[in-house]
Amino acid sequence: MKSLNKIPMKLLNIIQPYTTRSILKYSAIIVITWIVVFACFLTSTTLNNQQKLNQNLKTINNLESKMSNIQKITANSKITSQLNLDFILPDGLTDEAKTYIKELNLTSPGENNQPFHFHKPIPAHIVNKTEEMYNKYGFNAFASSLVSLNRNLPDVRNDVCKNRKYRNEQFSKVSIIIPFYNDEWSLLMRTVHSIIRKSPLHLIEEIILVDDYSTYEHLQENLKNYTKSLPVTVKVIRTHKRLGIVANRVFGARNAVAPVLIYVDSHIECFDGWLEPILDRFVDNMELVVSPNISDTNRFNLAVNFNKTAGRTMGMNWRLEFKWIPNEVIEGNKSVPIYDPKPTPIVIFAVLAIGRKFFEKIGYLDIDFDIWGGEDFELALRAWMCGGRVELVPCSLVAHMFREHKYKHRSKGKGGYRWNMNRIAEIWLGKYKRRYYKYVKPRRRRFGDIQERLKLKKELNCKNFQWYLDNVFPALKEMD
Template sequence: MGVLSRRRSLLIKLVVIVSTAWFTIAFLLYSEDRTDRGIALSLQNNPVNREARELQHDSNLLEPANPFKNDDDENPKANLQEPRKEDDGGVLLPPQNLPGELGKPVVLPTNLSAEVKKMVDDGWLKNAFNQYVSDMISVHRSLPDPRDEWCKKPNRYLTKLPATSVIICFHNEAWSILLRTVHSVLDRSPKHLIKEVVLVDDFSDMSHLKQQLEDYWKSEPRVKIVRAKKREGLIRARLLGAREASGPVLTYLDSHCECTDGWLEPLLDRIARDPTTVVCPVIDVIDDTTLEYHWRDSSGVNVGGFDWNLQFNWHAVPDKEKKKHENSAEPVWSPTMAGGLFSIDKKFFEKLGTYDSGFDIWGGENLELSFKTWMCGGTLEIVPCSHVGHIFRKRSPYKWRSGVNVLRRNSVRLAEVWLDEYAKYYYQRIGNDKGDFGDITARRKLRDDLNCKSFKWYLDNIYPELFVPGDAVANGEFRNLGHGGKTCLDSPARKSDLHKPAGLYPCHRQGGNQYWMYSKTGEIRRDEACLDYSGQEVILYPCHGSKGNQYWEYDEESKLLRHGSSDKCLGINASKTKLIMEQCNNNSNNQRWTLENYDSSKLNK
């Protein structure tokens, strides 16, 4: 009995010692970041997050392969998304069974209560993305590593890289989205390469972006919060951030991004090798509903372009550029940049005149910086080894004053300063209505002082793939002469409009959706969208340059547009609502068209 008693006593002591050690470790972990977690706890106990915890117990919330269950709802501390450290002691990460980890989607059940559904709807209304789902995901969530193996090879990058100031501008951004953006920068960047993170508050009025934000970051000396004294808009907010930044390199990010592992070094490496190189990461898509992280490998990388509406677009890496590289993960030249995410040497940025302060709010600044980078001695690259995710909103949740066409004003300033004789092609798209675009004297002087190249040089050497309207046989409105002769070919030609029927509308002489070009090779096109007929309806289809279904032969005398492969002619129906294809008839006015500015001397013979 004495032996059993001593063993029982020893066992009890062992349990006490282990329990004491466990509680000590837990207390130290809990105390490590008590300020941040104090704020997190206050958020945890608000109605939205209580509802989120309840939903997290619903097996329908996540895909069956990744269920989330919290076994201790009684203890609020147990529900905190407590970071964990990787084996190497580096980046803080949450447990991988939490919602959204590794970039996986969070799918809400269909049987939401009315109260929760209202919270979800309110989040969409305020932010134009699913704030409710974002609030369920850790601000330290893990992400997949989208880099090619080429990017990870030892000594791939210079050992001595410049530090950067990361500038993030925001206006009424959702709490969890903004924090996740900043934490992704801090968690996935070598500490010595982050000079500071400058958060520029563009006059937000949401309470969580006031003192609460200050309190959250007060223990992180690298985070600096700068407040605009009035609503400035993205362009002037970025200029404010640049003035406050002290790093030799500026890195701009939007406030709804997530950086992946190894995102920063490839960007800084290019600038370290040549300070006149402006670099952009590959922009991956974060789903606005589920926050799933979508990415593609380097073989699917696109580069930036633009159309003659002066709208940015993406297109595949040209063959001539691919041939310059042995590996698809190598940096590639890009004619333009999207503008939201990039790094630039601060001195070079200042030499280029930063942004045009005459630009209002946002729009056009990305093309202006792209054009002057190339034309004034720099290089613009997409770096496939750097990946940053971005939530692409389908609408803007912010309100601005009405009565001014901001994008047009900015685009006209851009055209007047940088496009030379090619500006007329943009003006044709807007009915030659330039409006009030302000004083551009200083910007023209900047271009002269920098001894920049011509826009023709840019098109010939950097973007020869762009179809130039001046090469077109006809450009402007395509008017049908039937039923009074007041009906024009009219269709939007955005990417989302492709594969849809082309339309008609009363002629208005304002360009826009009624601006078309007839190319030397018989295409009826606007930018990269061509009229295409394969036996059903006349649709818009990506131009392929191979004639076939996109070949139209115009007879200047009869004014018929004959389709090459079908030998039918383009006409309109009696109600003037639809394009039709008919057997050609010289006496049918509804098959007769006038093509504005038609010049047969430009035809390929």
């Protein structure tokens, strides 16, 4: 209290009321006021943050929507990425090849479908190498080694085909199966490069290279390592012994996963827009076998003859030999526009598409065939007679090289090419097999055990060959 005695009375009268309960009262009011103010501030801040968060979420959703649209557009057109693939994929020309190109004074050999030819005189060592490689591989492999793996071929499609609209958004993905055995490197890799460069890559589930027990060194680790650098999934699977092309194709199918399988030989080249016309046929029907229009690549100069198959479809004679047949012979009075998909009696395995589940359902291929020959005929007959359909799609163009190898003389000891044809006659021609044997006149009718395939034919409730003649290939009745 001594300190209070020193304070003036007037000031003491002012302070004294606030030194007791009133101080607590007003302190409480101040604290409560600050709490209310702080609460209001927090509420305001939270609302502002929530508004900003909502705005940010809205912005993110808009960006995601735009990205989704961009991805759809990119997936449907792949034009830019395909054009850029030429810069990604190497041309495959080795230092040795470049030396030969310079020595022979060649400029972009094979480009734009220019026939390959030497400028004379030809040095003796090149003549010898050309002959050696031809004898080994059955085509001008020396010339092929000097041609870019990415060589350009002209777009020779008709305007009708170029302007066709396809149902890209409904397409199934594909497994592309390439069987091979001791193939020459440049021809095999040009096949792979051509598929990659000329296809919408988002449609390719996988490319499967099926090695039928090759012995050449360049097809071992080199092939496996090279395929890892390619911009699509490329699998190399190998048989543990030589199976032959027929069983090799079945092996490939059993390892494929996509809904549609496309078989291509290891010596083909694709053209612009080859894949879309094929896949469009599978949008409505998966129980199909579909072939593109197959042109011929000259095995000597590598030039493609585009006109060889124009206006024709695939057929056969009573010897079960392949024949190109004019469309009007097949169509009769049912004329179909030349570039529209159309039924075909027969296909060849050079390039062939089939629904994977349908292929399994009808029994793949007859693996009791010998090494090579006739498996495409047998598949086409079985597809037609067992509930499927076989078509040619003229707007799809692929070039195929027939190499000079006598496959029909290669055998696993069964009887070769004729063994296979005899099996077709015995299983599928019914009473008409007499006409086949009349023209072929084999010394012995060897064909092995066919009971399993006859059982399959019965289980599938397949139609007979008379139905095939009446409904698919009436013109065969009159053929010699």
